[in-house]
Amino acid sequence: xxxxxxxxxxxxxxxxxxxxxxxxxxxxxxxxxxxxxxxxxxxxxxxxxxxxxxxxxxxxxxxxxxxxxxxxxxxxxxxxxxxxxxxxxxxxxxxxxxxxxxxxxxxxxxxxxxx
Numbered sequence: 862x863x864x865x866x867x868x869x870x871x872x873x874x875x876x877x878x879x880x881x882x883x884x885x886x887x888x889x890x891x892x893x894x895x896x897x898x899x900x901x902x903x904x905x906x907x908x909x910x911x912x913x914x915x916x917x918x919x920x921x922x923x924x925x926x927x928x929x930x931x932x933x934x935x936x937x938x939x940x941x942x943x944x945x946x947x948x949x950x951x952x953x954x955x956x957x958x959x960x961x962x963x964x965x966x967x968x969x970x971x972x973x974x975x976x
Contacts, residue, residue: 868975879900883896884896912958
């Protein structure tokens, strides 16, 4: 046994292409709020906690992306993060990084890989 486990998070089609969606996922022994951003058949998943003060990124229920859907945006103080790596490029936590969740897309489903 390699100590890794995978859990189906959602169907790929549960996330609009170019959009985002929030979920609760089992990450090892704990459950955490996460969100996924889809770009075609690629999905990026992060814990739903801003590195600035730990608040959820979607506190105003607008979703997780800015209006142009080019960056992840925290509703609380407007921090912007790169979709591909979670690096904050603007706002009060510039240079910090969202906590990424390992995922795999297979057979039309998104799986979370937990150590």
